[in-house]
Amino acid sequence: MHALDQTLVLCAYGFFSNLRPSEPFLTAYLMGPDKNLTETQVVNEIYPVWTYSYLVLLFPIFLATDYLRYKPVLILQATSLVVTYVMLLRAQGMRAMQLLEFFFGLATASDVAYYSYIYSVVEPAHYQRVTGYCRSIALFGSAAGSLTGQLLLSVAKVQLVHLVIITLAMAAVASVAPWFLPMPKRSLFFHQSPGAAAEKPRSSSTALLEKADSQDVSAVSGSGLPTGSWSSGLVGVLRVLFDDFLKCYRCRSLLAWSLWWALATCGYFQVINYAQALWENIRPSQDYEIYNGYVETLSTLLGALAALLVGHLPVCWSLWGELALCVLSLLMALCVFAMDTLGNIWLCYSSYVLFRAIYMLLITVATYQVAASLNMQRYALVFGVNTFMALLLQTLLTVVVVDSAGLGLDVFTQFLIYGGYFAVISVVFLLAGLCKVASRRRSKQQQEVLAIRRVETESSSPAMSTEVLE
Structure with missing residues (x-):
């Protein structure tokens, strides 16, 4: 199969697997007559299971994806999605819904297979383009699913259970696509083709990160899997990952x-996980018509547009990045506070849309800033570590704030804490930005002093030479 055909099949899979009309109405469905669960059960006991599952499964899935060469994990993800929506349709009770969240966590952790499969079948020069295709089609599928669900609910007056049936049908259609993909012959870590380590043009930052030695990748590269058993290959890959981890995170930027x-x-x-619960409190779906689908569609499309605009913003991110992160993180905090305190569903919806758009813009900038100085192997590592740290922090936050085993706070108090959380992020990067500006100013002053001394030295040199001659 040609690389273009594989890209098209992968995009088809990404579109249909993200076409989920029931997604914006999940909380209303679980708390409605179909499942008859309480808000405490949904928010404090069911939803946290997704966070825990995602965290526990992320690293094993990351390694299994590379070792099994993507396709089996894509099939696993597709199967997990089908199981998730079969259970959502047929199963009853809180324990069943917790098991459902585990399977959804497995599907989410397997996203790494979707976003990395294509790197094994196209040339490095096309990475940016095909990544854009895959991410765009996934976002478009998500937006189309949200819009479809809202139109069916508002115009056709269908029941929420029918949206679950349609979502299940889309997941079943998506599950066919991975079987048509060929098994790649190479991967990023375990199965490498000759010269894979040098797959990306080296910028000055890349050279700075990679100048320490050139044998870190050779320990696991070559024509395929490292010599020895799976265990020896795993040890070699883990050693390379740890060495790369230390080298990457020494770079301050x-x-x-x-x-x-x-x-x-x-x-x-x-x-985003608990926004629906907040909306349900402000405007109960049992008493009013809800518009979650329109909101999710608009926020997804605006987020995609914000990501596209990143390349056209006249901002020197290397100079003003920290201060920009400070200002925009503060704006995200204000959006969350507005969602929590204003008590108006339309202002809550608007704040949510703005919040997601800002995040999509900044995460795109962050992705580019990280990827610009790394080859594909190290980018995959940094992406995995950053995601793992995010999930670890989220798990701690969930255990303390959300889970009934912890404080088990109501959703309004939770959002008050989330707003404060983003305010703290803003303060952190304000301090980082001020330190960076002060450091640059000191560096500039030192350069000026050295330049003055150099001029004074050069001007005094002829006089000293004349005295010596006399």
């Missing part, structure tokens, strides 16, 4: 962007 990535993604997940 990469560390700053990665810190924001992890901190903000943690808060972003919490907000």
Whole structure:
């Protein structure tokens, strides 16, 4: 199969697997007559299971994806989605819904297979383009699903259970696509083709990160899997990953962007995971018509547009990045506070749309800033570490704030905490930005002093030479 055909099949899978008309109405469905669960059960006992499952499964799935060469994990993801929506349709009770969240966590953790499969079948020069295709079609599928669900609910007056049936049908259609994909012969870590380590043009930052030695990748590269058993290959890959981890995060710029990535993604997940519960409290679906689908569609499309605009913004991110992160993180905090305190569903919807658009813009910038200085292997590592740290923080936040085993706070108090969380992020990057500006100013002053001394030395040299001659 040609690389173009594989890209088209992968895009078809991404579109249909994200076409989920029931997604914007999940909380209303669980708390409605179909499942008859309480808000405490849904918010404090069911939803946290997704966070825990995602965290526990992320690293094993990351390694299994590379070792099994993507396709089996894509099939696993597709199967997990089908199981998720079969259970959502047929199963009853809180324990069944918790098991459902586990399977959805497995599907979410397997996203790495979707976004990395294409790198094994196309040339490095096309990475940026095909990544854009895959991400765009996934976002378009999500937006189309949300809009379809809202139109069916508002115009056709269908019941929420019918949206679940349609979502299940789309997941079943998507599950066919991975079987048509060929098994790649190479992967990023376990199965590498000759010269894979040098797959990306080296910028000055890349050279700075990679100048330490050239044998870190050779330990696991070559024509395929490292010599020896799976265990020896795993040890070799883990050793290379750890060495690369130390080298990557010594770069202060990469560390700053990665810190924001992890901190903000943690808060972003919490907000979008529990926004429906907040909306349900402000405007109960049993008493009023809800418009969650329109909101999700608009926020997804605006987020995609914001991501596209990143390349046209006249901002020197290397100079003003920290201060920009400070200002926009503060704006995200204000959006969350507005959602929590104003008590108006339309202002709540608007704040949510703005919140998601800002995050999509900044995460795109962060992704570019990280990827610009790394080859594909190290980018995959940094992406995985940042996501893992975000999930670890989210798990801690969930255990303390959301889970009934912890404080088990109501949704309004939760959002008050999330707003404060983003305010703290803003303060952190304000301090980082001020330190960076002060450091640059000191460096400039030192350069000026050295330049003055150099001029004075050069001007005094002829006089000293004349005295010596006399």
